[in-house]
Amino acid sequence: MVPEEYRAEIQSIGLEQAIVRRANPFVVPMRNDTLSYPIVNDTSHASSVHGGVVAYWTKEGAVGTESEPVFGLLKLTAHKLSGYTKVSNELMADSAVALEPLLRRQFGEAWAWFEDLAFLKGSGSGQPLGVYNAACTVSVTRQDTDNVLMKDVINLYSRMLPGSRDRAVWISNHEVLPELMFSNAANTVTNAYGAQMMFMKDLIEPLRPTLLGRPYFVTEKLPGLGDAGDLMFCDFGSYLIGERSPITIDMSDQVYWSTDYIAFKFTERIDGQPTMTAALTPYGSQDSLSAFVMLGATS
DSSP: OOOHHHHHHHHHHHHHHOSTGGGOOEEEEOSSSEEEEEEEOOOBOSSOBTTTBOOOOOOTTOOOOOOOOOEEEEEEEOEEEEEEEEEEHHHHHHOSSOHHHHHHHHHHHHHHHHHHHHHHHOBSSSSOBOGGGOTTOEEEOOSSTTOOOHHHHHHHHHTBOGGGTTTOEEEEETTTHHHHHHHHHHSEEEOTTSOEEEOOTTSSOSSSOEETTEEEEEETTSOOTTSTTSEEEEOGGGEEEEEEEEEEEEEESSTTGGGTEEEEEEEEEEEEEESOSSOBBOTTOSSOBBSEEEEOOOO
């Protein structure tokens, strides 16, 4: 067993590499391999809020009308994420650099990369359900083929739940970054229809990137420019992560004793999914809102 301080170091490395973990998701411990977590099924504000709560204008002395929220359960199931490698004792002894710290860093980065990928694009089958594949994620029509225009950015922002806008972060594939930065450098851009659109002066700040005032992250884990989800706006405070067992790191010289290798293994058991089951239909509008919004594919 690798000492506890090594586990903490790998978790720290993982946090530095991750997007979802850094964006303050809702993390709960799992005492068993499954967990049923209560949520409010709030999918429409056409006539009520919180799935069924209604307030009435009532005359003095009149009997009140009963209403109540509609609750549901999210079921989390612990899925195992693991990695495995072996290193010869000769390499451990003769390497010009200390291999054990290097392996800890590589394991930490790999753990963070694959966990983050699942939170973003996981299928939900044998792994967490990523926001890209979630039923609650709103897809917004792209304005121009294989481009990201300021109108796209504003349209995504407008479809975010109002209560989530101050928590949400932007994520894009690296191919989208030039679209935003070149537009910012010129301050204006002309789209395919000849209409000029003004960009904010600080659309993207070089040292601490922001987009419309919210943090902006670039990742290879999202699809390339022009594909659905190349740009996303997400409130990960509405993403639930269940931790059955945090990352554990083990090493053994017994498995490959006859060939003089040392085996290294890391494992964790987790699940994750959005706390929304569907997008919200707001009062007075048919354009649905969500805590997770993405730009659609080129038509």
